[in-house]
Structures are given as structure tokens and as C-alpha cells.
Amino acid sequence: MKGSLTLRVSLAFVLIVAASAAGLGLYLYHAFTGEILRRDEIALRGKLRQVQQLLGTQDAQVLLHERPQYFRDTMSGQENALVRILDADGRLLLDINPLDERYPVPSLAERAEQTPVLTWTSRAGAPAQVVSGSARLGGQPVRIVVARVYADRTAMFARYRHQIVLACAAAALLAGLLASLMLVRGLRPLRAIAAHAALVRPGRLDSQLDSVSAPSELQPLITALNAMLARLHDGYTRLSGFSADLAHEFRTPVNNLLGQTQVALAQRRSPGEYEELLASNVEELERLSRMVDSMLFLARAQQEDVVPVRQLLAIEDEFARMAEFFEGMAEERELRLACAGSGVVQADAQLLRRALANLLSNAIRHAEPGSIVRLETGTQPGWTELKVTNTGAPIDPRDLPHLFERFYRADAARGAAGGSTGLGLSIVGAIMALHGGRAEVRSTAATTSFVLLFPAN
Ligand SMILES: Nc1ncnc2c1ncn2[C@@H]1O[C@H](COP(=O)(O)OP(=O)(O)OP(=O)(O)O)[C@@H](O)[C@H]1O
Ligand SMILES: [Mg+2]
Structure with a gap:
């Protein structure tokens, strides 16, 4: 997905906050309106009981005929109250209904408090409630119906809804704004990385990025x-x-x-x-x-373009092969080649031969005339050792750590004259690195050994 991360995250924040604020608003709205309706129901039942009590008084008959409005006026918000009283035959004894509302009449329950409160909608579209009960008037059973229109409720609920919508929008906007501010701040380390990367040049690759002040x-x-x-x-x-x-x-x-x-x-x-x-x-x-x-x-080899093809090689055979190959060169210098040791080594045949040849040509060049150049195996746990040893003048200890560096020659003057490149040992080192092993030099007063260490297995 393309586009600005800040924009996307901010939008996501806006949506999340809008959705949760709307959910909360809806819940509060329902809780509030439900509570209001419950209170209205209680008030309406109270009014019903009032009318029932009025009918039970001595002068109820008189009141009914002379001051019927009194039944309504006992109610708070009386202009929205409707009262109807019927006798046992269903004849109307009283009907206060100035706006001529048509409303349902709830059936009577066995127990008065169970009489349902019905909700209906007035002609003007306002919510309204009606409840019904029985009483006695002058010994005769009568039916009372009390209703109320809540004309102000619709407007009030609408206002409340409006406020909730406004609050949701404000919260979402604020969240989006804060999120984008936070992201702009939070992404600062990334910009620092970009600025640093812009400064990287071939000659300045050693400058490292600062990780101390960056977030985890x-x-x-x-x-x-x-x-x-x-x-x-x-x-x-x-x-x-x-x-x-x-x-x-x-x-x-x-x-x-x-x-x-x-x-x-x-x-x-x-x-x-x-x-x-x-x-x-x-x-x-x-x-x-x-x-x-x-x-x-x-x-x-350093680019790891050379992939060694490892195989199990018999050390004895490899030594014999090398000895045969270098026999002429050794004879020229009155040297003898001696092979000892057996076993196997896991290595690339071509590379192993190249490494051994480099060591042997060095040994033959530096050996004392008339001496023996030895091809041997060594023992070191975890490693397979192949060793080329010659007798001769010891190598200066100062040269030892550098022998495997390319173009390094211990005796530069003689090296150049003898047609040497100074690359033989660095090739040996590279070959051993390709095999996951290493090459070592061990020089004593009389002998010099170059050792190839292959990891066993
Ligand atoms: N057996 C040895 N005895 C004493 N010195 C050695 C021996 N083998 C190597 N060296 C020293 O290590 C140096 C580096 O050897 P390396 O094989 O890398 O180069 P080189 O032999 O000089 O050149 P090239 O291998 O191309 O002929 C040599 O110049 C020599 O001084
Ligand atoms: Mg060499």
C-alpha cells in the first residue's frame, strides 16, 4: 500500500475513536432515554393511583360532574395529560382529550401493578404512554385510563443525539490531529537515519548510525x-x-x-x-x-564465487600424487620427499591440490639442500591436519603474522628475483577459509611447518 504512513495511521485513529465514541454515545443515549421513560412510567402509575384515590372519596360523584378538570389538574404538566373514566358497560363518564388523540387502552392485569404501560405516538409525533386501572365509584366498578403525551421529549432526545454526534466528531478530529502530531514526532529517528544514509559515501562507510537515542x-x-x-x-x-x-x-x-x-x-x-x-x-x-x-x-574466493565441491579424499593418495609431481623439482635441489600418515579428508580435490602445491613449492624453495621435505598428518581433536615440513633457517618471528597476507614476502629482494608473486600463501589461506578451516605456520629453530586444518566431518 502506498501513501503517507502518517495519513494512514491518523485516519485509522480517527475511525477507531469515532467508532468507539459513537458506541459509547449510543449506549449513553439508550441508558438516558430508558431512564427517562422508566421515570415517566412511575409518574404515570402514580397519577393512576391518584385518580383511583380521588374516585374513592365521598364527593367523587360531585367532583366528576362539576369539576371534571380537577382529575387532570392534579397531574404535573397537566396540559399533556389525558384522563378517561368508563363505567362497567363501557360508557364514558369522563374523557379529557383536548387534542382528540387516539390511543390504545391496555387490558387490565390481575394485579394492579402488573398492568402494562403502553407506548404510543401522539398525532404531533411525540412519544406518549398510557396505563389503565380499576376503581369504585359510588359502589360501582369503573375503569380509569390515564395517558400522557411527552411533547418535549422528542426535542430533548434530538438535542441529546445532536450533542453526542458533535462530541464524536470532535473526539475523532482531535484523535486524528494528535495521532499525526505523535507520528511526525515518532518518525523523527527514521528521518535521522535517512539523513545519515544520504551522507554515506564510498570513502565514509565506517560512520555508524547512532543507536543509543533511537527507540527500541x-x-x-x-x-x-x-x-x-x-x-x-x-x-x-x-x-x-x-x-x-x-x-x-x-x-x-x-x-x-x-x-x-x-x-x-x-x-x-x-x-x-x-x-x-x-x-x-x-x-x-x-x-x-x-x-x-x-x-x-x-x-x-573472497566474493565467495568459488564453491568447493567437497568429497572424501584418501590423504595417502593425495600425498603420493603431490610427491610424484614435485619429484623433479626436489631432485634439482637435492631434496627428498617423504610422505607419512593416512586417513581421509573432506575437501575439494582441485583446491586441496592447489594449496598443497603452494606449500610444497615454498618448502622446496626454502629447504636446506640435501634435507628431507615431509608431508605428514597431524592430530588435533576436531580437525584433520595436513602438514608440510622442511628444515631450514627459521622465519623471523616478526614476519610470521604476515605470511598469509597477499604480496607479503619475508625476503623481498630474493622473492622478486626468484619470480615469486607473494600470493601463494594468501591463496592457501583463501582455500582454507572456503573449507571452513584455516592455515597455520609453525616455525622452530630448525624446521618450518605449514599446516592445513580442515574441520573433521
Ligand atoms: N617453507 C618456508 N620457509 C621459509 N619461508 C617461507 C616458507 N614458505 C613461505 N615462506 C615465506 O613466506 C613468503 C610468502 O610465501 P608465498 O608462497 O605467499 O609467496 P612466494 O612463495 O614468495 O611467491 P609464490 O608463491 O608466488 O612463488 C615467502 O616469500 C617466504 O619469505
Ligand atoms: Mg609460494
Whole structure:
């Protein structure tokens, strides 16, 4: 549903208050009119008793003939009172009815107080009541009928209804007004959020929304928005770090390529010199190409675009496969590869092999010539450990916490010369994160171990 929330809620308030005020008004109106009619009934029965008493007096006959109006005048509001007295045969002994009203005559009940009071409407449209009773006149039974027209009642009830309608309308209007005022005030924190959101820029994602002064209903929204901002900030920082690193890492090899090529082009060279240049260029270009591949893989892994296809892999087989693959490279450095341990690991085969290959190539590069590079399993409750260990100079403790950062090389000078990208371990870290595990380095005086920890099951 579109439109203004304030308007909708205010309208709802108007309707609710109007309906409840109308209900209350109706109830009060009925209670009031009912009470008035009940009092009228009591008064009418009282009048009936008065006439009965009058008829029972000594000079009732005389009164009836000489001053018939007296029967009516004893009644308050007498101009609206009607009195009729009939003898046993139904002959009229008295009929005071100046406006010639036609009204029903209630039948007599066995007990006087049970005689019903009938309601009728006068010729002028006013409500009226009639009651009937018996008496004795000079020893003869007579019937008395007393009626009353409440000419003022209609106007009074109409006034009362009018007032109730006015009160309902006023209450509804007031409610609508108050509701809209309250909403305008109540929605202030939302406007504050909107104002804050309007200020969010790529470089200012770290500013958090103030949740202290916001009402509790908005707390979940603010918490969610702040979490979103934090994630965006994190992603943005990573991304800008990524592109800064990329530019930085690309600059040197590209400049090298450019410089070498420009120098070569400055004068005529022999075919042998061109060949040498091209070979050197190819080496540099291969490194750049590997760097681009690695960066792409890291970017995709961080975006969670890479979904590991987990399967149960026999560790023994994986180690043997790796050893076979790196045998030549190890031999070149007079190294021996030793595999130990068995069991299974739940992992994506391609990713696991990539991680192991990165660790093995590092180990082979840093191992002491003539030593043994070991592929082993470890034991840690809840985890499946795969370990690659080599002997060699210990890693500076200051480097240890940074090894898994991209482009981090402990020995920068040697790294760049050796064609390394400094991305191998960060790819290992990303692969382990994709598996819900982690990678660790343990360096002692003589050995360095890189450990892959896969969550067991
Ligand atoms: N087994 C090891 N012994 C000693 N130092 C190591 C070992 N493995 C890694 N390192 C250090 O960690 C750094 C980062 O390794 P990483 O694999 O990320 O990059 P790289 O090996 O330099 O480059 P690339 O993997 O692209 O060839 C290395 O430069 C090296 O200094
Ligand atoms: Mg490496």
C-alpha cells in the first residue's frame, strides 16, 4: 500500500475513536432515554393511583360532574395529560382529550401493578404512554385510563443525539490531529537515519548510525544497517587495498619490461641478444600472468564465487600424487620427499591440490639442500591436519603474522628475483577459509611447518 504512513495511521485513529465514541454515545443515549421513560412510567402509575384515590372519596360523584378538570389538574404538566373514566358497560363518564388523540387502552392485569404501560405516538409525533386501572365509584366498578403525551421529549432526545454526534466528531478530529502530531514526532529517528544514509559515501562507510537515542523498535533496523555498513566498509577497504596492491605489484615488472625493451631497441642487436631479451621478457610476463591468475582466484574466493565441491579424499593418495609431481623439482635441489600418515579428508580435490602445491613449492624453495621435505598428518581433536615440513633457517618471528597476507614476502629482494608473486600463501589461506578451516605456520629453530586444518566431518 502506498501513501503517507502518517495519513494512514491518523485516519485509522480517527475511525477507531469515532467508532468507539459513537458506541459509547449510543449506549449513553439508550441508558438516558430508558431512564427517562422508566421515570415517566412511575409518574404515570402514580397519577393512576391518584385518580383511583380521588374516585374513592365521598364527593367523587360531585367532583366528576362539576369539576371534571380537577382529575387532570392534579397531574404535573397537566396540559399533556389525558384522563378517561368508563363505567362497567363501557360508557364514558369522563374523557379529557383536548387534542382528540387516539390511543390504545391496555387490558387490565390481575394485579394492579402488573398492568402494562403502553407506548404510543401522539398525532404531533411525540412519544406518549398510557396505563389503565380499576376503581369504585359510588359502589360501582369503573375503569380509569390515564395517558400522557411527552411533547418535549422528542426535542430533548434530538438535542441529546445532536450533542453526542458533535462530541464524536470532535473526539475523532482531535484523535486524528494528535495521532499525526505523535507520528511526525515518532518518525523523527527514521528521518535521522535517512539523513545519515544520504551522507554515506564510498570513502565514509565506517560512520555508524547512532543507536543509543533511537527507540527500541528501530534498534534491529539500525543494528542491521550498521552491520551492512561494516560489511560494505570491509569489502570496500579490501577492494581498494586489492587494487592498490595490484598497481604496486604490477608497476615493477611492467617498468622492467619497458626498460629492457627500450634499451634493446636503442641500437641494433645481434639475434642472440634479441633472443636473450625475449627469454627474459617471457619470464617476467609469465610471472605477471601467474599474478593475474592468482589475483583473480583470490578475488573470486573472497566474493565467495568459488564453491568447493567437497568429497572424501584418501590423504595417502593425495600425498603420493603431490610427491610424484614435485619429484623433479626436489631432485634439482637435492631434496627428498617423504610422505607419512593416512586417513581421509573432506575437501575439494582441485583446491586441496592447489594449496598443497603452494606449500610444497615454498618448502622446496626454502629447504636446506640435501634435507628431507615431509608431508605428514597431524592430530588435533576436531580437525584433520595436513602438514608440510622442511628444515631450514627459521622465519623471523616478526614476519610470521604476515605470511598469509597477499604480496607479503619475508625476503623481498630474493622473492622478486626468484619470480615469486607473494600470493601463494594468501591463496592457501583463501582455500582454507572456503573449507571452513584455516592455515597455520609453525616455525622452530630448525624446521618450518605449514599446516592445513580442515574441520573433521
Ligand atoms: N617453507 C618456508 N620457509 C621459509 N619461508 C617461507 C616458507 N614458505 C613461505 N615462506 C615465506 O613466506 C613468503 C610468502 O610465501 P608465498 O608462497 O605467499 O609467496 P612466494 O612463495 O614468495 O611467491 P609464490 O608463491 O608466488 O612463488 C615467502 O616469500 C617466504 O619469505
Ligand atoms: Mg609460494
